[in-house]
Amino acid sequence: MRRFDLKIHLPAWGASVAAACAAVAVTGCGAGGGGTVSVPKVAPARVFALAGFEPAAPVAPHHPVTVSFAVRLPSGKPLTTYRMGSGPHTGVHLIIVRDDLAYIIHEHPPVGPAGFLRQTVTFPAPGPYHVLVDVYPQLAGVLPNFQLTQTIHVSGPYRPQPLPRFNADQVVDGYHFAMQGRPSLHAIQAQFMHVEVTDSSGRPVTFTPWFGALAHAIFFQQGSLAYFHTHICAPDALNCGSLPGVRASAITGRSSSPGKLTIGTLLPAPGTWRLFLQMKAGGRVVTAPFTIKVAP
Amino acid sequence: MSRRGRIAIVLAALAALFALPSAASAHAYLIRTVPAASGVLNGPPPNVQLTYDEAVEPRFAIISVTDAAGRQEATGPAHRSPANPDTLVVPLRPHLPEGWYLIYWRAISVDGHPVQGAFTYAVGPDPGPAPQFKVPSVSATATKANLLIARWVMFLSVMAAIGLFVLRVLIARPLVRRVRGTSLRNVSVAFVVASVVGLIAIPVYLDFTTANDSLRSVFDLSALVPLFRVTAFGRAIVDLELCFALFCVAGWIAVWVDRPERERRSVAELAATTGALLSAAAVLIVPGAAGHPGQTSPRGLVMGFDWLHLAAGSVWLGGLIGLLLIWTGLPAGRRVDGLATVVPRFSNVALGSVIVLAATGIGETLEHMPLVDALWGTGFGVAILVKAGLLCVAIVLASGNLLRSKPALAAARGRADAGEPAARLLRGLMSGEVAIVAGVVFAAALLSSLAPPPPAYALRSSALAQVGPGRVAKTVVRNGYVLRVLVSPNKAAAPDSFALRLTRHGQPVRGANITLTFNHTEMQMPQQEYQLREIRPGVYSRAAPALVMVGKWALSFQITPTGGQPFTALILDQANG
Numbered sequence: 001m002r003r004f005d006l007k008i009h010l011p012a013w014g015a016s017v018a019a020a021c022a023a024v025a026v027t028g029c030g031a032g033g034g035g036t037v038s039v040p041k042v043a044p045a046r047v048f049a050l051a052g053f054e055p056a057a058p059v060a061p062h063h064p065v066t067v068s069f070a071v072r073l074p075s076g077k078p079l080t081t082y083r084m085g086s087g088p089h090t091g092v093h094l095i096i097v098r099d100d101l102a103y104i105i106h107e108h109p110p111v112g113p114a115g116f117l118r119q120t121v122t123f124p125a126p127g128p129y130h131v132l133v134d135v136y137p138q139l140a141g142v143l144p145n146f147q148l149t150q151t152i153h154v155s156g157p158y159r160p161q162p163l164p165r166f167n168a169d170q171v172v173d174g175y176h177f178a179m180q181g182r183p184s185l186h187a188i189q190a191q192f193m194h195v196e197v198t199d200s201s202g203r204p205v206t207f208t209p210w211f212g213a214l215a216h217a218i219f220f221q222q223g224s225l226a227y228f229h230t231h232i233c234a235p236d237a238l239n240c241g242s243l244p245g246v247r248a249s250a251i252t253g254r255s256s257s258p259g260k261l262t263i264g265t266l267l268p269a270p271g272t273w274r275l276f277l278q279m280k281a282g283g284r285v286v287t288a289p290f291t292i293k294v295a296p
Numbered sequence: 297m298s299r300r301g302r303i304a305i306v307l308a309a310l311a312a313l314f315a316l317p318s319a320a321s322a323h324a325y326l327i328r329t330v331p332a333a334s335g336v337l338n339g340p341p342p343n344v345q346l347t348y349d350e351a352v353e354p355r356f357a358i359i360s361v362t363d364a365a366g367r368q369e370a371t372g373p374a375h376r377s378p379a380n381p382d383t384l385v386v387p388l389r390p391h392l393p394e395g396w397y398l399i400y401w402r403a404i405s406v407d408g409h410p411v412q413g414a415f416t417y418a419v420g421p422d423p424g425p426a427p428q429f430k431v432p433s434v435s436a437t438a439t440k441a442n443l444l445i446a447r448w449v450m451f452l453s454v455m456a457a458i459g460l461f462v463l464r465v466l467i468a469r470p471l472v473r474r475v476r477g478t479s480l481r482n483v484s485v486a487f488v489v490a491s492v493v494g495l496i497a498i499p500v501y502l503d504f505t506t507a508n509d510s511l512r513s514v515f516d517l518s519a520l521v522p523l524f525r526v527t528a529f530g531r532a533i534v535d536l537e538l539c540f541a542l543f544c545v546a547g548w549i550a551v552w553v554d555r556p557e558r559e560r561r562s563v564a565e566l567a568a569t570t571g572a573l574l575s576a577a578a579v580l581i582v583p584g585a586a587g588h589p590g591q592t593s594p595r596g597l598v599m600g601f602d603w604l605h606l607a608a609g610s611v612w613l614g615g616l617i618g619l620l621l622i623w624t625g626l627p628a629g630r631r632v633d634g635l636a637t638v639v640p641r642f643s644n645v646a647l648g649s650v651i652v653l654a655a656t657g658i659g660e661t662l663e664h665m666p667l668v669d670a671l672w673g674t675g676f677g678v679a680i681l682v683k684a685g686l687l688c689v690a691i692v693l694a695s696g697n698l699l700r701s702k703p704a705l706a707a708a709r710g711r712a713d714a715g716e717p718a719a720r721l722l723r724g725l726m727s728g729e730v731a732i733v734a735g736v737v738f739a740a741a742l743l744s745s746l747a748p749p750p751p752a753y754a755l756r757s758s759a760l761a762q763v764g765p766g767r768v769a770k771t772v773v774r775n776g777y778v779l780r781v782l783v784s785p786n787k788a789a790a791p792d793s794f795a796l797r798l799t800r801h802g803q804p805v806r807g808a809n810i811t812l813t814f815n816h817t818e819m820q821m822p823q824q825e826y827q828l829r830e831i832r833p834g835v836y837s838r839a840a841p842a843l844v845m846v847g848k849w850a851l852s853f854q855i856t857p858t859g860g861q862p863f864t865a866l867i868l869d870q871a872n873g
Contacts, residue, residue, distance in 0.1 A: 039511070042362040042398060045427035074428040135425075146425035188338065226394075226421045268338040268421035 046074035050133060050148050052116075058153040061123045067094065067109075068118045071135055071148065078115035083136040087239025088212035088231045089145065093134035094119050095227075096152070098127050100160040101220055101274040104287060108211055126156025130225050147227060163222055163274060163291045170288040174200035177277065177288040185294045187270040190251040193263045195277060195288075204259020210280035213240050214255045217263045219292075222272040232261050232279075270296040324348045324405040325821050326413055326844075333415035334426075334791040334841040340392035340419045343385050344370070346401055349822075351381040353526050356404040356509045359386040361397055364427045369397065392419050398429040404509045408529025408586070409747060413845055426791075443508055446501040448741040451583075452613075452734060453494035454540060455606070458576045459614010460487040461547045465554060465569050467615065467645060468622060468638050472556035475634045482621035484551045490614075491544040498537040506530060532586030536579060543575035580606040587744050588664070598663050605656040608649035613737070615642050615649075616730045623723050632715030635722065636705045643702050650691055657684065666754035674753070674818065676746045683739035690732040693725045701725065752815035752823075755850040756868055764870035774865045776800060779853070781867055788846040788871040795837040796828060796853055804834020809856040814842045817850050817868070828853075843871040 051072035059065045071079040071092075083090045094117075096105040102125070109119035123129065131150040168179040180194035197205045207214040213231035220227055232253035233240035240252070251264035267273060275290040328347040331337050344361055354374045361370045370386045377383035384403070395418065402412040414431040464483045471478050506523050507514040514520075524530050550568035554561065561569070584590060584602030619642055626634040661671075661680055671677035701722040708715030760772040761781075768783035780797035794812055798805040810828040815821075821844075828836035843849055849869045856862040 039358050039360050039368070040400070040432035042360060042366045042368075042400065042432055043430040044366040045364040045396075045398065045429040047364050047427035048425040147422050148424060149422075221421075228421070 046076075048072065048074060048146065048148060050150055051078060053150050055152060058155040059123065061126050061154050061156055064120050064122050066118055066120050067096075067131070067152070068116065069133070069150075070115045070117065071133070071137075073139075079135070079137055079139070080111070080115040081138040082111050083138050083144070085239060086212055087237070088216070089239060090136050090212065092117055092136070093132075093211075093229070095132045095134065095218060095229075096121065096129050097132075097220055097225070098125070098129050099225065100127070101163060101222060101225075101289075102161045103129075104218065104276045104289075106216065106218065106276075106278060106285075106287075123152075123154040126154045127158035127160070128153055130220075132227055134227075134229060163272060166291050166293065170290065172288050173284065173286050175205060175281065175286050175288070176200075176202075177290075179290060183292060185265060185267060185292060187267055187294050187296055190264065190266045192251075192253070193265060195261045195263065197259050197261065197279065197281075199281070204257070205279070205281045206258045207255060207261075208280040208283075209234065209237070210278075210285065213237065215253075215261050215263075215277060215279040217253065217265070218276045218278065219265070219267060219273045220276075221267075221269060222274065224269075224271075226269060228265070228267055228273075230264055230266075232263060267294045270294045324350050324352050324403055324411050326401070327822065329399070329415065331417040333417065333844070336418040336420045336423055338421050340390070341388060341417075342390070343387050344399055345377060345383050345385050346399075347380065347383040348403065349382065350406050351376075352384065352403040352405070353523075354384055355523055355526060357384055358400075358402050358511060359384060360400045360432070361386065361388060362400075363392075363395055363397055364429070394419050394421075394423050396423055396426050396429075398431070400432050402511075404527055404529075406528045408505065408509070408527055410509060415841065415844070431788075440508060442514075443501075443504050444738075444741055444745060446497065446504045447745065448738045450494065450497040450501045451737050451741050453490050453497050454536075454579060455610040455737065456614045456617055457487060457490035457494050457540075457547075458543070458579065458607075458610040459612065459616075460490055460618045461543075461551070461572060461576070461614070462611050463615045463618035463642065465550055465565075465572075467641050468618065469554070469556045470559075470641070471622070471634055471638050473559060474637050475630050477630060478626060478634050480556060480622070482625040483618045486617060486621050487551060487614075488548065491540075491547065494540055495537070495544060498533060498540060502530060502533040502537070505533075529586050532582055536582040536586075539575050539578040539582060543572050543579055546572035546575055576610075577603075577607070580610065583744065588748055589660070598660060601656040601659045601663070604652050605660065608652035608656070609733075609737070609740075612646055612649040612653065613730070613733045615646060616726050616733065620723065620726050620730065623719070623726075629712055631719055632705060632708050632712045633710065635719055636709040636715070639697075639702055639705055639722065643698055646694060647698065650694060653687065654691075657687070664748040666749055666751050667757055669756070670749045670753050673756075674749045676743065676748050679739055679743040679746060683736055683743060686732050686736045686739060690729050690736065693729045693732065696725045697722055697729075747819065749818065750816070750820040752821075752850060753817045755815055755852070755866060756817055756848070759850065759866050759868035762868045762870070765872040768867075768869060770867065772865060772867070775861065775863045777805065777855070777857070777863075779855075779865055781851075781853075783851075783869060786843070786869065786871055788843045791839055791841045792843055792871075793837060793839045794826075794828070794842070794851070795831075795835060797835050798855065798857075799834060800857075804832075805857055806830065806833050807858045808836070808860075809858075810836045811854040812838065812842075813850075813852040813854065815850040815852070816845060816847055818847045819845065821845070843869075846872055 049072045050069045053069040055065060073079055091108055091111060094107045094109055105121050107119045109117040112118060129152045131152055133148045134145060136145045166182065168182065170177045176198045178196045183193045185191055199205050214234050215232040217230045230253060231240055232255050235254060235256050251266050253263040255261050271294055273292045273294055275292050277288045279286055326346055327349050330345040331341050344359060346359065354376050357374045359370060359374045360368065362368055369389045369392060371389050372387050374384045374386045377385045396416055398414060398416050400414045402410060404410055416426060416429060460483055464480055464487055468480055468483060472480060502524055503520055504514055506520045510523055512519055525534055546568050550565055550572050553565045553568060580603050583606065584599045589598040589602040622638060665671060671681055701718045704718030705715050708718060760774060761770050763770045764786050766786055768781060768786050770781045772779050778799045782795040784793050786792060796810060798808055812826050812828055814824040824842050826838045826840050828838045831837045849871055851867045851869050853865045
C-alpha cells in the first residue's frame with residue numbers, strides 16, 4: 001500500500017520539529033534578560049603633545065627658570081618645521097598666565113636642534129600657572145596653528161586676586177592706555193575696540209614692530225582660561241593680517257597713525273575676559289591689562 | 297474577447313508592472329549631523345544628533361562618542377528624536393572638556409544592510425590640534441561566515457523543497473503508473489525533510505542577522521525576537537517563513553492525498569497542489585522584494601527577472617536531487633525503464649529552467665552593472681562571475697545528460713542491461729550537477745549579501761588619473777588646460793583641502809568658475825558639490841570634510857573659464873582612514 005507513503009515518517013519529522021522548537025525555547029529561556037549591545041572599543045587616538053616638558057616639579061618664584069619642551073607629532077616624532085618669516089603667525093608663542101589672570105609672560109622661544117624649545121622666565125609670584133604653547137607648524141594638512149597647554153606650579157602661598165572691574169584708563173610704566181568708550185562686545189561677533197596710547201608727556205606713542213605686529217592683544221577667559229590672540233598690524237605689514245585657518249586672524253586690527261590702536265576681536269564665548277594689550281615702545285614691552293565683559 | 301484585445305491587455309499589464317517606481321535609494325545615508333563634522337564648538341554639546349535619509353531603527357544603531365583617549369562619552373543608547381523620526385539622538389556626559397571627539401556610528405538600512413561612518417568634532421574654544429583617531433573596524437557587514445552559511449542553507453532548503461515538490465507532483469508522477477513496482481516515496485520524504493529544514497533555517501537566519509545587526513548574541517532571543525519585525529528586511533524574512541509554511545502545509549497535504557497510481561487527481565489534491573504552487577510563487581517573490589531587485593530601477597522588470605531566476609533555479613535544483621533519489625529507489629531491473637520515463641520529462645523542464653536562469657541572470661547583471669569592468673573590479677561583480685562560471689560547468693554536465701544519457705536511455709527502454717551504462721553516466725553527471733548548483737546557490741547567497749556597485753561606479757571610465765591613498769599632487773591635461781590637483785591629507789572622515797592650479801600656455805587662468813563634485817564609486821551615497829575659491833591667481837581651493845568614507849571617490853572638477861568653453865576633469869581618488 002503506497003497510499004500513505006508518508007505515514008511512517010510523520011512521527012519522525014514531527015519529532016524533529018518538536019525538538020527544534022524545544023531547543024529554541026530552551027536557549028530563549030536560558031538567555032533571557034541579557035541583551036546588551038556590544039559597542040566597539042575605540043583605541044586611543046594619536047595626538048599632538050608637549051614632550052619632555054620642564055619644569056615638571058614646582059619652582060620657586062623670583063628666580064629664573066628654564067621652560068623647555070618639544071612639540072610631539074601624532075607620528076611620535078618631534079615637530080622641527082615651523083612657519084618662519086615675517087609676521088606674527090610664525091614659530092612658537094609661549095604665553096604663561098597665572099590662573100587668576102593676575103600675571104602674564106609672553107615669549108617667542110627660538111626653535112633649537114631636533115625641535116627642542118627653551119625659554120628662561122621668572123615667575124613673579126606663587127601659584128598655578130597656565131602655560132599655553134601656540135604653535136605655527138609648517139606641515140601639510142595640519143591647521144596653520146594650534147595650542148597645547150601645561151601647568152607649572154610656583155611654590156609659595158597662592159592668594160588668587162579677584163579681577164578688577166573694567167577701567168578705560170590704564171597707566172603702565174608711564175604710558176597711558178585710554179580705551180575709547182566702554183566696549184560692548186558679544187560672543188562670536190567680529191568687533192573693534194579703539195585704544196589711544198600716549199607717553200608720560202602726553203604725546204602719541206610711536207610703536208616699534210614686535211614679533212611681526214605693532215601690538216598684540218591676548219585675551220583669556222576668567223575661569224576656563226579660554227584663549228584668543230589677535231594682532232594690530234601696520235598698514236604695510238607683511239603677513240600680519242588674516243591667515244586662512246587661524247581663527248584669531250579672521251579679524252585684524254590696524255594702527256595707521258601713532259598712538260592709535262584698533263583691536264579686532266572675535267571672542268568665542270560670553271563671560272569675563274582679561275585683555276593683555278602689549279606694545280613695544282622705547283625698547284621696552286609694555287603690557288596693559290583690561291577686564292572686559294562679553295555678552296552672549 | 298479577440299486575440300488582439302487579449303494581447304493588448306497583457307502588454308498593458310506588463311507595462312504597468314515594469315513602470316513600478318523604484319525605491320529612492322538602497323542604503324541609509326547620513327544627511328546631517330549636530331555637531332557638524334570637523335566643526336569646533338564654543339561649548340560642550342548636550343547630545344549628538346544624526347539625521348539620515350530614512351527612519352533608521354535606533355535599536356539597531358550604535359553611536360559611539362569617544363575622546364582622544366578612547367573613553368566613551370555617550371551616556372546611553374541612541375534613541376529616535378521626537379521631532380524628526382529620521383534623526384537619532386545620543387546623550388552625552390555633561391560638561392565635556394575641551395578637545396576633539398570621534399563619533400563612530402553604525403545603523404541598519406531599511407533593506408537590512410549595515411551602514412557606518414565616522415567623523416570628528418571639537419569642543420572649544422581651544423580644542424587643540426585634531427588628533428589622529430583610529431576609526432573602529434569596518435568589518436561588520438552582512439557577509440560574515442555564519443550569516444552566509446545560514447543564508448545558504450535557507451536558500452538551498454527552500455529551493456530544494458519547492459523543486460522536489462514540483463518534481464513529485466508535476467514531473468515524476470506518471471512513473472508510478474507507467475512502471476510497475478516503483479514508488480516516489482524517496483522524493484516525498486526528501487521534500488518533507490527539505491521543507492522542515494527550510495522552516496527551521498529561515499528563523500535561524502533571521503535570528504543570526506538580527507543578532508548581527510543589533511550587535512547582540514544569537515542566543516539572546518528575548519531581546520532579538522521583538523526586533524524581528526522592526527526592519528523591512530526582518531519583516532520580509534518573517535513573510536518568507538509564513539509563505540513557506542503555507543507552501544509546506546499545502547504541499548504536505550497534496551503529497552499525502554495524492555495517489556500517483558491513478559492518472560486523474562482528486563479535487564482535494566488539485567486544490568492542495570494549486571495552493572502549494574501559489575504559495576511557492578509567493579515564497580520566491582520575497583527575496584527579490586526584500587533585496588536589491590526591489591530597489592533597482594525598473595523595479596517591476598528586475599523583480600520579475602529575480603522571480604523567474606529563483607523559480608528556474610528551484611525547479612532545476614530540486615529536480616536533480618529528486619531524480620537522484622528516484623535513481624537510488626528504483627529496483628535494478630526497472631531502473632532503465634523508470635529513468636526512461638522520468639528523465640525526458642525532467643530534461644525538457646530542466647532545459648527551460650537553465651535557459652531562463654541564464655537569461656534572467658544576464659538580465660539582472662546588466663541592470664546592476666554600471667560598467668563592464670565592475671564585473672572584476674567589485675566584490676559583487678566577482679561573485680557574479682563565479683556564479684556564472686559555476687553555472688556554465690553545470691550546463692556542460694547537463695548537456696552531457698541531454699545529448700548522451702537521455703537518448704541512450706530512451707533507446708534501451710525494456711532492456712535493462714543495455715541501458716545500465718547510460719543510467720550510470722546519468723547518475724554521475726547529475727551528482728556533479730547537484731554539487732555545482734549547490735555552489736551556485738552559495739555564490740547567490742554571497743551575491744545577495746553584497747551591495748551592487750552604485751551608478752557612480754560608471755564615472756570611473758572617464759577618470760583622467762587615479763590617485764591616492766595619501767597626499768595627492770597630480771598634473772593632468774584637459775582641453776589645452778594644465779590642471780595640477782592637490783588633495784591633502786586625503787584622509788577619510790577628516791577635513792581635507794582640495795586645490796586646483798589651472799594654467800594654460802604656462803599662464804595661470806584667473807577668474808574661472810570651478811565646482812568640485814564628490815561621488816563615492818563603491819557605495820550608494822549622496823553626491824556632494826563644493827564651489828572652489830580662487831585663493832591666488834589661478835589657484836582654486838576649498839577645505840571640506842567631503843571624503844566621508846574610505847574608498848574610491850570620483851572627484852569631478854567642472855571648470856568654466858571666463859570666456860572659454862566649460863569642461864570637466866575627473867580624478868579617481870583612493871581615500872584611506
